[in-house]
Amino acid sequence: MIRSLGTGLAVVASSVLLASCATMGGGAWTTLVDGERGMDNFTQLGEANWSASEGALQASRGSKDQSFLVSKQTYSNFVLRVEFWASDDANSGVFIRCADRTKITDESCYEANIFDQRPDPTYGTGAITKVAKVSPMLKAGGKWNIYEITARGPRLVVVLNGVKTVDVEDSKLASGPIALQWGQGTIKFRKVEIQPL
Numbered sequence: 001m002i003r004s005l006g007t008g009l010a011v012v013a014s015s016v017l018l019a020s021c022a023t024m025g026g027g028a029w030t031t032l033v034d035g036e037r038g039m040d041n042f043t044q045l046g047e048a049n050w051s052a053s054e055g056a057l058q059a060s061r062g063s064k065d066q067s068f069l070v071s072k073q074t075y076s077n078f079v080l081r082v083e084f085w086a087s088d089d090a091n092s093g094v095f096i097r098c099a100d101r102t103k104i105t106d107e108s109c110y111e112a113n114i115f116d117q118r119p120d121p122t123y124g125t126g127a128i129t130k131v132a133k134v135s136p137m138l139k140a141g142g143k144w145n146i147y148e149i150t151a152r153g154p155r156l157v158v159v160l161n162g163v164k165t166v167d168v169e170d171s172k173l174a175s176g177p178i179a180l181q182w183g184q185g186t187i188k189f190r191k192v193e194i195q196p197l
Contacts, residue, residue, distance in 0.1 A: 026079070026197035032071065032178075033057055033192035042069035045104060048182040056085070056190035059182035068095070068104045068179040075194060076175035080149040083191035084114065088141035091115045091183030093129070096151055097173040104179045106130050110170070112149050112158050114187070116141045126165030128156060131172075134165050144190075152197050 032041045036052035044050055048062030050069060059067065075096070082094050091114075098109035106129040116139050118124040127134035138160050148159040158166035180189055 026077075026195050029193050029195045031191075031193045033189050035190055038192065039069075041073075042071055042180070043101075044068070045070050045102065045179075050182070054188070056188035057180070058186065058188040060087075060186040062182055066091075066104075066181060066183045068181050070098070070101050070104065071178040074175055074177055075151075075196070077152050077197040078150070079195045079197065080147070080151075080178065081191070081193050081195075082147040082149070082180075082189065083144060084140070084147065085144050085186075085188040085190070086114050086116070086140050086142075087185040087187075089117055090141065090185030090187050091118075091181075092185070092187040093181045093183075094147060094149060095179035095181060096149060096176070098176040098179055099173060101177050101179075104181070108173075109176065109179065110151070110156060110173060111181075112147055112166075114140055114181075115183075126158060126160045126163075128158060128166050128168065128170075131170050132156070132158075132166040132168040136163065136165065138163060138165065150197075 035055045039052050046067030048059040048067030050059045093111040093113045095109035095111050111129040113127050113129050116125050122133040123129045125140045126138050150157040154169040154171040
């Protein structure tokens with residue numbers, strides 16, 4: 001009797017745990033970048049020396065214009081997890097819901113900025129450029145970092161290394177590809193994965 005009661009409680013507890021997990025998350029995670037793998041998930045836009053080396057997709061040189069790796073897929077509501085390394089002088093960012101995959105800007109996409117030395121620091125690392133100022137301002141240069149970017153309807157949340165830097169609502173852009181930016185300095189992306197919501 002005691003054994004069957006314990007087994008029954010274990011089954012009920014497992015069912016509750018599985019049900020709560022099912023309501024918390026969305027679909028399965030899809031890996032876009034894993035170390036040196038993933039270049040085939042993107043189309044390069046602009047000139048930069050993007051390469052798969054040293055365990056990451058990276059760029060350190062280019063023309064005077066910015067360059068991007070633009071995802072071949074389009075996404076609407078999701079959680080995006082990005083592991084990146086940026087030099088102190090890097091100008092980079094993670095662009096989401098881009099309206100035009102051939103013209104990536106901070107007005108036609110939402111940009112989670114990576115730019116410690118941005119002249120106007122209110123939209124520096126951790127901000128969504130031209131949409132939400134960063135608070136608190138964090139530095140990403142010279143180390144590995146983790147961005148978690150959630151886009152669910154008009155709500156956009158940015159978390160950098162476990163610290164929420166942005167929580168805003170903006171309904172300008174509903175879906176589009178993701179783009180990884182090189183603007184200056186060195187940027188490396190060693191893990192990029194997305195989960196639909």
